[in-house]
Amino acid sequence: MTENDSDLNKQMILKYSSKKLDLDSATKNTINRNKELVVFTRYANWLTTKEFSFIVNLIATKNNIDTKNENAMKRFEKQHFPYGKRFNSISNINSKGYFAVTIYHTPYIIVMHHKEKSENAYILSLQGSWDDYSHYSIVAGNIKRLGWTEPTLIQRVLINVITQGHNIIGLAQTGSGKTAAYLIPIIVKLVEANRVQDKERNPSVLVLSPIRELSQQIVEHFEKLSPNKTLVALAIIGGKNISEQFCNMLQGVDLISATPGRLLDFLSRSYITFSACDTIVIDEADEMLNLNFFDDIDKIFASVNEDSQIIMISATFADKLLNLATSYFKKPIIFQITADNTGKTKIQEKFIQVSTNEKYYALQDILKNEIKKTLLFVNKKHIASKLSASLSNNFGFVLCIHGGKPQEVRESILSSFKNSQNSILITTDVMGRGIDIVDIDIVINYELPPTFEIYLHRIGRTGRAGRSGTAITFYDPVVDHEELPKFKERIKKFDSLHTQTNNFSNDLILE
Template identity: 35%
Template structure:
């Protein structure tokens, strides 16, 4: 379906045309009409399916009609991370280019100028506030935020927000909102805690569920079955002769990010780290260095890495096996973008074998196992214990993905 077939205002279609968005993605085709109708909605969809545009376009469409009060906050969009909040705000600017719809992104950081800018947007009544839960609560507690006119409340990546411990913050924010608002929730999975949250804050919602996609065929997938202590040495052997221009190494925690980064620097590799202990200016500096090629290896966690939106990543290394299939698909989907080829390599320790077998079950294929270099010593055999069909179910802890934009309006 084309965007022009939806009941969108001419100015919204002009913005889409200027951004060269023509065809709807499946989530946009299903969600936009329901949101335009005023229905509460819960949608299960991965990042990369175009979900950001699926809720921004109908909300901007409603706001540009002039039926809402001026100089008040009309819409709140909750985001789990500052990186995603920034990306939503950037897309908001593009879609609302031809319309007098204002927005402000509200997220953490120690920049006093940034805080004052956020305060100004909140007190003057930006139409759309895109916020991380903790920072919005901080502003609310200072007494100058009026949420009594909010017509639209959107939770993006709701499962990730709950995983990060934002449940109480979300419920505290809900207390300040009118009961007759329209509430929209996007989540990559539908565990029981998301179902309970939906029952609490949504009113007779419509439901959309898209199946999890498989990795792109252009991605060459392989794995090393190894001992945990061999992982760093395998990295060193991979980069002994040449380091690809852009490499992301995913690890399981911010503590491990620091450990792996230190070890790679000792190996004289050109590496940067991305984790939640960094201040926002530090994160932005690292991303600029990575995008420019001055840093060619980035070590990161899943949550922080959502803000990475680069088309020419050549190699993804899963230093630790992801917790579930969707995280695996999301991680390796960072490569082979924009018609480029890409390689994804996973290191599988003894304790991680069952988890990786679940991923293979989900992919319905066996990933090729590269022999560990002989000079690194003997490696364990790949003999995972059965864990049922957990890898096929899709009911996992947390999902994600870094969004991107293409000519179909997909993000």
């Protein structure tokens, strides 16, 4: 990068900062070093075509791409700036009073604008190490024990902003560390508040999630990160004795992790109050929408403080999802992390065309050659049960889990799968949301997923925490003719005849 390029880059960044904003020395130094920076202001302009092209060309040059080669540049832009043309859809959200940030695959510069002019401007540096966080010491020991050497991008973005008290919508791929991104600042806040009185039936934090297993895993994450045993988290979910859950809550609780249905039961019986609740998290918000939980959430929000900080987490982008959020939020900041920015993972995707009659035999061939921890997705519960019975005769340790099984059985099955090295777990999409296991080697879609978003959720169960993984998808053009158009480009790229590796690693040279 030439000296003139460097100056232009600084000018472009500073252009979006209010002239009246008093920048602290640390922020000035960050800008001068051209390090990763988030800049979001409340000015009317979007990035101009010239400015966007400048960013693309700058990063391409750093990665030895011939910027004069039109085809090479098109491929580069498509791979690393997939959301570069989404400004119009985000501007529609902004017109309702929202801040929005799109974070590219290369976290070199992230710019957000608001249609209403204002002198307010916010500049957020992306710390690259846990030691850069002033409040890190509270949870430092547990983070080190968990082996987290550095924060993921979503953690680097959200931890500071949540700590500052902003309402947040965080959009990032599965397996990107979203749960820790909101739990770490919440735990720090609870420790600093040191609340010891009136904790019975009156939590400080409410986390809502669509399925029981996810609610329980949030509690487990909380307990692993919490610096002491004085902080208490409790799962309020169906399938458990409600009186026993109420008795546990009477012992005092800081965080409730709940599914909407069981929480409404608690509210209808006056088992719980939210007078002290100042933080609300809606996790897996896209799945909440798919399962039509937002009517339940409306009822729950009628019982909470209007000035509570609200954090909405989702893996996929949906205009309908963000439109529904307008009734819950007061000017949130919307962070959208592109898929390539979520972690150093590699998922090898394969699409295999096979007739429905031959599918089971194709599955057997794969399982014979791949004796590893395998997650097998189907679309219906009865298919899961049939496959489990058939495969058990040939492959031994085959497990099956879906929403029709009792809660105790589901917990036992998940525990067995988690603790095994070579096993097969057959599941449906709803249950798949609750499977957060880092060492799954292979995901198999026995049937083509109903939507592309569900496909991304499924394959995101492998290739987690820096590991490699494989995702295999069966499709039958005759049976799947309605769904196939949604996967046309993916099948073309990852058909089994010319399989490629989908590299989600942030491997661009930034310095």
